[in-house]
Amino acid sequence: MSRAFYHDYPDILQLEADVLDARPGAVLIERSPFFPGGGGQLADRGTLRWSGGTLPVTELGRDERGLWHMFPGDALPSGKVVLEVEPAFRALMCELHTLAHVINALVYTRFGGALLTGAQLNADGTFRVDFDLPGADNEGLRALEAPLNDVIRRDLPVSASFMAHADAQAIPGLFRSKAVAPPVGDDGLVRIVEIFDLDRQACGGTHLASTGLARPARIVKIDNKGRQNRRIKIAV
Template identity: 70%
Template sequence: MLRPFYLDHPDMLHIEAIVLDAQPGAVLIKRSPVFPGGGGQLADRAMLTWSGGTAPILGTSSGPTGVWHRFDGDAAPYGLIRIDVDRSFRNLMCELHTLAHMLNALVYTRFGGALLTGAQLSADGSFRVDFDLPGADSERLRALEGALNDVIASDLPVMAGFMLYEKAKEIDGMFRSKSVAPPPSEDGTVRIVEIAGLDRQACGGTHLASTGQARPARIVKIDNKGRQNRRIKVAV
């Protein structure tokens, strides 16, 4: 399976492609611009257009020959199709995901390498991140809001590349989740997202090109989730 199209071409949000296979309510094409969801990031909103109509894409799944796209109805499109990703929703997810990395980096460096225990981006312009932080002072966590907005104002470049998975595992802080990690691709590499001078970690999601593209953020709530987890909710 080739590397996902949306990773190598994050700015290409529409493509035309030839249908490789079809069944009622689904078509197979070689590559797709649609981010399928994962790691707390919501799936792209996208439309499928063919000679017989148009329909929202309900989900995608990758296989050895390409990417299946599901939609409502029993049509089986053939020939040339077009896929259009909703740019405004993708941009929102990029913004929230980049902000989550920024906050993750601040917590990791200021709270003794605390690991992530959960994350979820929301369509309402907010996200929450959970950390393994038993006994952490909520006011100290809330004070990270100023540092988060300082990082936004610094307009740091956000870059992505690939590293051998086994090498990445040897580097402290490259994998920040306590229980899950991005899987290696078939070539044995994992994608690494870096915020210049601030953060570097494995991630398979989509991001802004720089921190300055994010809007000012505020920490709206901090919750205790069990004896060890602290949940931080952020909104733009």
């Protein structure tokens, strides 16, 4: 997997690019600003414009050659196309994903290095994160709402860098999930997202430039999911 365009140029949401391959209802593009989804984050929404008109991008799929963009119907775009990501939806996913990292950091540091067992960001402005927390006090988890909003008020910068995968694996706490890990690039690097003075972990998703760009958040529910898992649902 080569370096993703949306990692290097997160603020570019419109891009002209060449079609590499096509089949009815889908095209493979040389490069794309679209985030394809993964790690609990929903794929970007947007459009594909070409000489034959404008099509909504309804699904994205990756293979060894790059990113396929799917759309309704059986059109076969060719030549150059213009890809445009919907800004409001991208901004929402960035907001929720950044807040998910904040709550992850708070749980990790305050509950003995508890690992993530699942996550899902939603289009309605909510998200949930699941942790391996047998015997955890649910009221203690609910009390994380105050420090979560304090991090928003502090407006901490969020940055990203790349590190050799082997080096990242040797650093405790960079990988927080029991089940999944961010993809490793063809260059052997993995992306590390850092919230200044709070958190640093491997992640392939999109994020805000600082925590202060997020809206106030509230913990709406704590669920016991089996003997070990605790689910925290948060809304903005």
